[in-house]
Amino acid sequence: EAQVTQNPRYLITVTGKKLTVTCSQNMNHEYMSWYRQDPGLGLRQIYYSMNVEVTDKGDVPEGYKVSRKEKRNFPLILESPSPNQTSLYFCASRYRGMNTEAFFGQGTRLTVV
Amino acid sequence: RKEVEQDPGPFNVPEGATVAFNCTYSNSASQSFFWYRQDCRKEPKLLMSVYSSGNEDGRFTAQLNRASQYISLLIRDSKLSDSATYLCVVPPPGKLIFGQGTELSVKP
Numbered sequence: 001e002a003q004v005t006q007n008p009r010y011l012i013t014v015t016g017k018k019l020t021v022t023c024s025q026n027m028n029h030e031y032m033s034w035y036r037q038d039p040g041l042g043l044r045q046i047y048y049s050m051n052v053e054v055t056d057k058g059d060v061p062e063g064y065k066v067s068r069k070e071k072r073n074f075p076l077i078l079e080s081p082s083p084n085q086t087s088l089y090f091c092a093s094r095y096r097g098m099n100t101e102a103f104f105g106q107g108t109r110l111t112v113v
Numbered sequence: 114r115k116e117v118e119q120d121p122g123p124f125n126v127p128e129g130a131t132v133a134f135n136c137t138y139s140n141s142a143s144q145s146f147f148w149y150r151q152d153c154r155k156e157p158k159l160l161m162s163v164y165s166s167g168n169e170d171g172r173f174t175a176q177l178n179r180a181s182q183y184i185s186l187l188i189r190d191s192k193l194s195d196s197a198t199y200l201c202v203v204p205p206p207g208k209l210i211f212g213q214g215t216e217l218s219v220k221p
């Protein structure tokens with residue numbers, strides 16, 4: 001089954017404790033992206049990757065890191081989480097062409113206390 | 114001007130009503146557009162693609178106006194199950210830009 005898998009689905013952590021949210025897709029998509037969703041602000045792009053070893057900042061990259069060592073995986077790293085990073089996070093992937101559908105993971109609800 | 118703008122709503126409509134949402138975009142180079150549906154903080158899912166002037170799928174019609182740089186989504190004969198947030202997506206190369214989403218609530 002074609003899918004994007006995020007883990008964990010739910011996470012409560014403390015300020016400053018490094019964490020990684022994993023994202024994996026099995027559709028051989030070139031493009032992968034991370035978003036955060038907050039009430040009233042919609043989906044905002046954090047980072048995206050056009051292919052292996054190619055990553056670019058989105059609109060809200062501060063406080064986040066990503067890597068794309070393999071085509072299927074695109075982990076999101078919070079080196080020192082802060083409460084303002086409490087949010088709902090989505091990973092998405094698609095083929096690189098413009099007219100292609102994006103597939104989303106089920107989301108990760110992160111709370112930083 | 115934001116790259117993609119939507120009226121956030123909420124739109125509260127009775128069952129059977131026809132409702133329309135608009136989405137404006139700023140990048141005139143964009144070639145394709147999408148409407149996604151998101152239920153209650155779950156992952157967004159593709160509803161319709163819009164490549165040329167318009168696209169119709171059952172009760173749903175999406176239209177594109179390149180001159181005025183907006184796309185619209187029309188829902189006819191609204192059902193309770195149509196209650197969701199509808200997201201407009203404009204993909205310039207390398208990015209997927211989402212509108213804030215328009216919340217629709219269909220009441221009995």
